[in-house]
Amino acid sequence: MLPERRVARLVQDAGTCLTTDPLQSRKLLTDALSISPYDPDLWYQRAVAHIELGYPDLAVGDAYRALLLVQELLEAHDESEFGFVGLVAWRGRRRQPKDTYATYEPTDSTGEDSKPEDGEGDGEDEAIHELHDDEKKDLRDTDIAARKVICSSLIEIGCVLDAWEQADAAIRIYPEHDEFKHIYKTADEKVQAARSHGASEHQLREGQAKRVIYPWNTFEPDRTSAETVEYLNKFVHEASSGNFEVKVTELPILIPDSESKDKLVAGTSRQLGVYATKDLPADTQVFSERSILTVNNRLFDPLCDCCNGSLDPTNTISCENCDDVVFCSEKCKAEATEKYHPALCGIDIDFLFKSAHTTSHTVANDASATASSSTPTKALYSLLLLRTLAMALTQDVNPLSILPVKYLYGSSPPPPLPALPPTLPFTFADNILSVFHILTRLEVDPFKVSLHSFDIWHTLTIHSKILGTASARHNAISGQPEVAALHLCYSLVNHDCEPCLAWECQSEMKFRTLRDIKAGEEVRDCYTDPRIESWKKRREWLMGSLGGACRCTRCVRESEADP
């Protein structure tokens, strides 16, 4: 079947099952996009399927791509990057007669279908004429529809200030469209209401997406299977010199607001935890793990780009092709060259460092007491995402299948109703705009290539894993986070506000025992600073990494004594 006919048919079938089976509709549209990634209507249609599925965050990502492509197609005659191919594919699909493509399904072997019919399938040889007025109108309609999806989805997620700005911009372009005025009014009311309750600029931009393992995510391992546990134990055994083992454990289900007792869910979720295999005396180093999934914000002393270890200024090793990075040893340089640096070599990523500096100031200021928290600030997350994508590109694998990302905890199955599902902090700037910016810098086609490896659902999945498992080290003088890292074995250790382990991360993540530990006991560290006395403050800080309000023995005890 001709590609444009196949696409037209997939789109029609996707429309037919949109409300009855939105998952299938999404699949059909993804198949259509695999064939025709520069057709803005397909991205818009998939945004609608994502709304039906209850993923407004993914809808924003698709609708945003529809917007970008509309511009590309409108400028196709100016040799835009994707516009020429997009326009040919868009015209080809629209030319398919609806009454035939929906019912006619020739087999590829007859060859009949591969002959272009009059006026179709001319592909890239087709001359690109000026767009006809009706074509311009249709593209404008897609633009309008995509903008509506972006504005209303941002409101639904809770990014009300971004929704307000997007609606404001749309009114300027389409003053005759009353719907944008309506959306603007809704967003404005929400912004004003939140401001009157003292919401900060940041809070007005941060919403909550669903924190889920997407139904189509085939990369996620069965974390609690005997096979996975056995596989992980090889790494844990090595990192802990046989002191620890991974086991399946039951953890209480945590929900965002556990202050009102009637909302507490009695259930537990099956997860992994780390246990002592032998008696371990107090004040002993019992674990050491190296990772190359590390980042530093280049703000303070220069650190090794690969392991984040400190550098001997008289003996640093740099990359021959770019002077942006330095390594502490030939070993680190070789590992960087093999695993991630080629994708980043010579690429200007200063915009991420700038953002890391600005944002880390804000976060550090309102939480100076957490200088020894193990939770990185959001600013370092984009850098971890960048390193993950660079590893995937250099190694030519899907980012969700690289180590340690594949085995990092990101989300649990949703708790039974009426409890709310876990959520993921979401901002338009970090989770959509910055991702497209990163992809562009990495020279990844944000339509064709990103569809199967770097789509918004991939990056949100990575984001949830980073949020759940990343560690951070803070500068001793300023208290600001300067490095962050993802470690496979470290990530398997659960949290307690009265931990039996203390972590320390230089070029390696190390654990020291804080007291005697008995063989068979679960070992836990503290994901925030255990010196924070207020249980409310600790809970607030732990919300992102735990995915809900902490219910460890100390938090429950202190919250009952001083509610």
Ligand SMILES: C[S@@+](CC[C@H](N)C(=O)[O-])C[C@H]1O[C@@H](n2cnc3c(N)ncnc32)[C@H](O)[C@@H]1O
């Ligand atoms: C760094 S991972 C820890 C390992 C994880 N249990 C696993 O299966 O890989 C963090 C996640 O573990 C769970 N978790 C850790 N400590 C917990 C605790 N004290 N209570 C409930 N859940 C906890 C939360 O779901 C959190 O998001």
